[in-house]
Amino acid sequence: MRIVCVGGGPASLYFSILMKKYDRDHSITVLERNPVGSTYGWGVTYWADLLDKLREGDAPTAEAISEHSVRWGGGVAHVRDEVTTHSGDEGFGIGRQRLLDLLAERATDLGVRLEFGREIESPSQLPTADLIVAGDGVNSRLRQLHSDHFGTEVTAGRNKFIWLGTRRVFESFTFAFVETHCGWIWFYAYRFTGDLSTCIVECSPETWAGLGFDKLGESATLALLGDIFAKQLDGQPLINRAAGEGRVPWLNFRTMTNTTWRHDNIVLLGDAAHTTHYSIGAGTTLALEDAIGLAGALHRHTGLQPALAAYEQERKRALLSTQAAARYSAQWYENIPRYIHLKPARLFALLGQRHSPLLPYVPPQMYYVANQAFEEFTALRKFRKWLGPKVVRTLQARRPGPP
Numbered sequence: 001m002r003i004v005c006v007g008g009g010p011a012s013l014y015f016s017i018l019m020k021k022y023d024r025d026h027s028i029t030v031l032e033r034n035p036v037g038s039t040y041g042w043g044v045t046y047w048a049d050l051l052d053k054l055r056e057g058d059a060p061t062a063e064a065i066s067e068h069s070v071r072w073g074g075g076v077a078h079v080r081d082e083v084t085t086h087s088g089d090e091g092f093g094i095g096r097q098r099l100l101d102l103l104a105e106r107a108t109d110l111g112v113r114l115e116f117g118r119e120i121e122s123p124s125q126l127p128t129a130d131l132i133v134a135g136d137g138v139n140s141r142l143r144q145l146h147s148d149h150f151g152t153e154v155t156a157g158r159n160k161f162i163w164l165g166t167r168r169v170f171e172s173f174t175f176a177f178v179e180t181h182c183g184w185i186w187f188y189a190y191r192f193t194g195d196l197s198t199c200i201v202e203c204s205p206e207t208w209a210g211l212g213f214d215k216l217g218e219s220a221t222l223a224l225l226g227d228i229f230a231k232q233l234d235g236q237p238l239i240n241r242a243a244g245e246g247r248v249p250w251l252n253f254r255t256m257t258n259t260t261w262r263h264d265n266i267v268l269l270g271d272a273a274h275t276t277h278y279s280i281g282a283g284t285t286l287a288l289e290d291a292i293g294l295a296g297a298l299h300r301h302t303g304l305q306p307a308l309a310a311y312e313q314e315r316k317r318a319l320l321s322t323q324a325a326a327r328y329s330a331q332w333y334e335n336i337p338r339y340i341h342l343k344p345a346r347l348f349a350l351l352g353q354r355h356s357p358l359l360p361y362v363p364p365q366m367y368y369v370a371n372q373a374f375e376e377f378t379a380l381r382k383f384r385k386w387l388g389p390k391v392v393r394t395l396q397a398r399r400p401g402p403p
Contacts, residue, residue, distance in 0.1 A: 001026050001298075004129040006120050007136030008032030011270035011287035013103035013112075015133060018057050018295035020110035029127060030107065031118040033136070040241060041096045042165040042199075043192020044284040045173075047089060057292055064102045069094040070191055077351065078176040078232050079344040086348055091173060091281075093192035099284075123266070131304065132266045133294070135287075138256055140272035150268065151259025156252045157277070158334045160208040163249065164225075166199045168236035175351065176232040177340065182210025184336050185228060188279065199238060200278060201225055202333060213250060221248045253277055253330065257323075261315075262308040269294060274319060276326035279333060280355070286322065290315055325355035332359070339364050 003019060005012035008030050016028045054062035069092040077084050104114055121141055126132060134142040143150055170189045177186040185203040192198055208214065213221060222238050229238075240249070256275045261268040270287030293315045301307035332339070332354035339350055346368050353359055359367055 001131060002129045003028045003131045003133065004126050005030040005133040005135050006126070006142055007134070007272070008100070008104070008114065008116070009135055009137065009270060009287065010099060010103060010284055011291045012133060012135035013100065013107050014061070014288050015135070015269065015291035015295050016107045016112040017061060017103065017110060018291060019298065020112060021058055022295065022299045024111060029113040029115065031120060032114070032116045033119045034116065036116045037097065041163060042241065043093045043095050043190070043196065044099060045091055045093050045190055045281045046285050047091055050285050050288065053289065053292060058106070061103065061106050064106065065094060065099065068098050068102060070193060072170070072172055072190055074172045075348070076172045076174045077344060077348045079347055080179060082344045084344040084348050086352065091190065093190050095192050130265060133269050134266055134272045135269040136272055138254060138271045138275055140268070142266055143258070143268055143272050146263050146266070149260070149263050153257050155255045157255065157330055158205065158252070159202050160205055160250050160252060161200055161202040162251070164199045164201060165239040165241065166197050166233060166236050167195055168197060168233045169195060170197045176229055178228055180207065180211060180228065183207035184340060187229060208250070216248065218248050261312045265304065267294065267308050267311070274323070276323055277330040279329045280322070280326050282322055282326070286319065289318070324357070328357060328359070329354050335360070
């Protein structure tokens with residue numbers, strides 16, 4: 001099969017690796033718009049179950065990623081001047097560029113052709129192919145050309161966020177909530193190398209404008225954020241990936257879905273097909289799982305269209321619970337004033353429950369007490385899992401949405 005992947009992100013690269021593992025005779029080309037070594041973002045995070053899946057697909061890739069990852073455990077939350085901790089599963093972090101380099105090296109070793117600096121505006125620019133994989137991200141040009149067919153829908157989140165780095169090394173996944181004269185602002189942070197951490201800062205649009213971020217340039221923005229979080233950062237400055245370009249990349253997260261992921265011989269992969277809010281840390285994992293799903297479907301089915309249909313059906317079904325969790329997670333942060341008055345330990349406990357569809361409908365203190373009781377008994381946990389969706393459906397039918 002002749003395959004062209006547009007976009008050289010983790011999904012396209014890992015898909016090409018798997019397809020070469022299935023059959024070395026596949027002719028695969030990956031076209032990336034950016035130059036070699038140019039990427040956005042800082043580090044990505046993932047959990048051990050992803051490594052297990054990668055080992056099943058290609059052990060050398062999994063081992064290389066594991067070797068170049070750092071580990072962190074549990075969580076820490078700074079709320080005002082108090083600190084609370086929570087034990088949890090072990091997590092992993094790796095630099096996005098390091099991840100891309102490892103995947104690109106493995107793909108090249110298997111015979112995949114990688115071409116950088118290739119901006120694709122139209123399918124007419126592509127070499128002849130049996131399959132075109134649109135792995136070119138949320139702004140996918142190939143998807144935009146057929147947006148009516150794909151049924152693309154984009155919903156912008158309310159809060160502002162900015163993706164930064166810092167040399168403050170966080171040994172645990174760390175949250176910091178700081179109250180300013182214009183409202184609350186917070187960050188999520190985790191390390192991804194021995195000396196660097198990702199730091200995502202978020203706040204409401206009112207706080208963002210009240211603090212003047214809508215008017216501040218790059219250096220002033222970083223300086224103000226450094227002052228706000230000076231204690232939590234141990235005085236370490238925040239770093240902008242686009243330093244020197246004059247850009248201050250504040251964004252509103254865009255949740256994007258598509259009614260269908262395929263059109264003729266074009267199929268969507270990763271962020272070109274769907275996005276999930278960054279607060280659940282699943283973007284890269286889901287993209288790699290898409291790659292596993294697409295390669296597996298093409299291997300199992302003899303015809304292209306049946307394979308693409310199976311891939312879309314399987315991955316859409318697999319994504320349902322994660323997409324719901326991401327929606328509720330984003331809403332939790334958009335409603336911080338509802339929870340921030342709680343004692344830090346209780347706030348942290350409800351932060352861990354933010355994926356619950358029931359939480360927005362129950363007073364936070366009451367939910368915390370009830371949840372503690374549920375956690376004591378297996379039977380009550382099962383009852384909660386059964387009851388929650390039923391109560392939510394009833395409440396949603398009675399009013400337009402959660403408070």
